[in-house]
Amino acid sequence: MSEAISKSEQARYNELVIETARQLHTARREKHRQVQSRERDIDEIFPDYNRVGLGVALEYEAMGNQAVSESLQARAAALGARFEHLGTTLGTVIHNVDLQGEQSTEQIEFIRATLLERKVIFFRGQNLTQNEQVAFGERFGELDAFPFGKPGENPYILEIIHDKDHPGAENGWHTDVTWMERPSLGSIAQCVEVPPYGGDTLFSDSAAAYIGLPAALQKRLQHIEGINDYRIFLTTRSPEELPVELVEQIKQKIPFGVSHPLLRTHPETGKTSLYLHGGFLRHDSLYDTRSGDALDVRESKEIVRVLLQQHPRPEYTCRFKWSKGSIAFWDNRAVQHYAASDYYPHRRLLRRVTVSGDRPFYKTHSGESV
């Protein structure tokens, strides 16, 4: 009996809901007709609180509504390479390219062009020796050694090793080494040991993330820089405090606290990117470059908080599953990355070389340097 009553209540509820849906649909359709009769501007279609779809769409439009340009596709065909695109605006596996041994200039230029168009590229089954990986990196410029990690046999190799005593710690969205005055152009990482599952690296498009910001915030950021330093390497990675004298020596040798813009103009593509590392940036350090005045601390922290929420949006990302011998080559000026820490207590070993970059700058679209 009680079941029958409950069913009849359910039926009454559904009648009400169905009627409500009809009324709402009719009202929305009417509103839509009115709106269609005039031009809707982009701010109406994409409200400030959700411009993610716009970020992807406009970045893809800037790419000619195609994953790669026709000329790059033709170069791939001429070299016998095949593209496998992982994301809408970023991330491409280049198949049928062998990175062992000497590369022709044409092949290196093709790889560089693909990196610029796709922001992060991948190769599989390469299994380069440390020296081969360094030699490959050197084809793209000078290399940056890394002072805070475990060097490999070759000093330009950084070994990123995680196991049961060292759980994966790169699981925060970031672009590499913003504590440097001239942060590395790009990083080339090869997987040497892969966990049985997990351990993927995700990449996020910094140009799309910029485009997806509310217009007022984009404008506000034009004249703002913040101070970056490597404090996290001097404290939290070590269970005990490092000797004070050693810390002081390091700070004297390697600049501690460098200013970088939050918007970065890509020196090769000219695109504007959202540029920050939440661990290196001092969240309370933002200042206006025109006056030199510091922002109110609360505003500074709030801007950083909002900006750190942009890259994690899945729409801006692609995800790469490592296998032994896989290589990822990312453009630090165009993407952020995040190494999923989901394979503990298993071991994961990557070897990374970094190609030297230049000092970040921001130019408005009218060409004004700020």
Ligand SMILES: [Fe+2]
């Ligand atoms: Fe990194």
